[in-house]
Amino acid sequence: MRPTVADLVLPGAARIMGIVNVTPDSFSDGGRWFDPDAAVAHGFEMVEEGADLLDVGGESTRPGSRRPSEQEELDRVLPVVRALADAGHAVSIDTMRASVADACLEAGAVLVNDVSGGLADPDMPALVASSGAPFVVMHWRGLLTDPDERPHYDDVVGEVCRELTARVDDLLSRGASADQLVLDPGFGFAKDAAHNWELLAGLEQVTSLGLPVLVGTSRKRFLGRLPHRPGAPVEPDADPAPPTDRDVATAATSLLAARAGAFAVRVHEVGPTRDALAVQQMVEAARAR
Numbered sequence: 001m002r003p004t005v006a007d008l009v010l011p012g013a014a015r016i017m018g019i020v021n022v023t024p025d026s027f028s029d030g031g032r033w034f035d036p037d038a039a040v041a042h043g044f045e046m047v048e049e050g051a052d053l054l055d056v057g058g059e060s061t062r063p064g065s066r067r068p069s070e071q072e073e074l075d076r077v078l079p080v081v082r083a084l085a086d087a088g089h090a091v092s093i094d095t096m097r098a099s100v101a102d103a104c105l106e107a108g109a110v111l112v113n114d115v116s117g118g119l120a121d122p123d124m125p126a127l128v129a130s131s132g133a134p135f136v137v138m139h140w141r142g143l144l145t146d147p148d149e150r151p152h153y154d155d156v157v158g159e160v161c162r163e164l165t166a167r168v169d170d171l172l173s174r175g176a177s178a179d180q181l182v183l184d185p186g187f188g189f190a191k192d193a194a195h196n197w198e199l200l201a202g203l204e205q206v207t208s209l210g211l212p213v214l215v216g217t218s219r220k221r222f223l224g225r226l227p228h229r230p231g232a233p234v235e236p237d238a239d240p241a242p243p244t245d246r247d248v249a250t251a252a253t254s255l256l257a258a259r260a261g262a263f264a265v266r267v268h269e270v271g272p273t274r275d276a277l278a279v280q281q282m283v284e285a286a287r288a289r
């Protein structure tokens with residue numbers, strides 16, 4: 001039987017969701033795991049390193065990237081989902097298409113992760129309701145096609161909370177049940193660096209909405225502009241540090257997310273985040289003694 005969201009939640013600790021991007025063009029690891037066998041091997045490796053869940057995706061959400069056709073997306077993700085699920089791993093499918101989500105659930109995925117929160121495909125809310133599968137509702141304001149487009153918020157944390165709540169209400173009105181839903185504030189999606197830092201600072205407002213919260217800061221652009229590093233970009237429009245140089249910062253933001261009550265953190269490199277979360281566990285165990 002498929003696990004429920006409650007089965008996936010580990011009280012008092014955050015789960016680690018390892019990212020398996022089966023894409024030629026993701027911003028941080030595009031092309032590395034495009035071959036299905038390489039993607040499956042990478043998934044196994046992440047489980048060895050401590051991942052609890054594997055998030056398989058076949059479409060890059062990088063602004064301006066070409067959407068794969070439905071068939072292309074299925075060809076990318078389905079063999080990978082099937083192989084990882086058959087090996088007994090908890091697999092999540094990162095897709096905005098109901099048909100892809102449906103096929104992957106059939107193939108053994110246990111969770112649907114939709115960066116559009118069910119907005120991109122009009123068939124998604126019905127699939128969520130009929131499948132009963134755990135569903136991640138991410139905060140989204142549409143696909144940005146222009147990388148220079150500037151998002152606007154007066155109060156990013158408040159607006160993200162209100163817009164997520166509206167998505168939840170919509171999904172509930174279409175037959176989903178609350179115990180299926182996971183929220184995600186959508187770091188980096190229609191948010192600039194200042195918005196992302198404010199969101200991290202105010203994450204407890206999102207976790208206090210009462211549903212499990214998934215947080216994905218991994219290797220995102222705002223982590224490539226940290227001050228105090230030798231060679232750090234000082235000009236506001238200078239190139240950020242490359243994505244693979246952002247894993248320590250990812251571990252730090254993931255630890256902060258866990259402290260704010262996130263149920264899971266979504267990362268490209270499992271080791272640093274696993275150790276950061278273990279530090280928190282050790283301190284809490286010592287405090288309880």
Ligand code: PMM
Nearest residue numbers: 026027028113136138184186187216
């Ligand atoms: N970020 C990306 C893709 N999928 N899903 C969720 N739930 N949350 C995220 O923050 C998120 C996501 C973009 O990162 P990637 O292209 O490196 O996977």
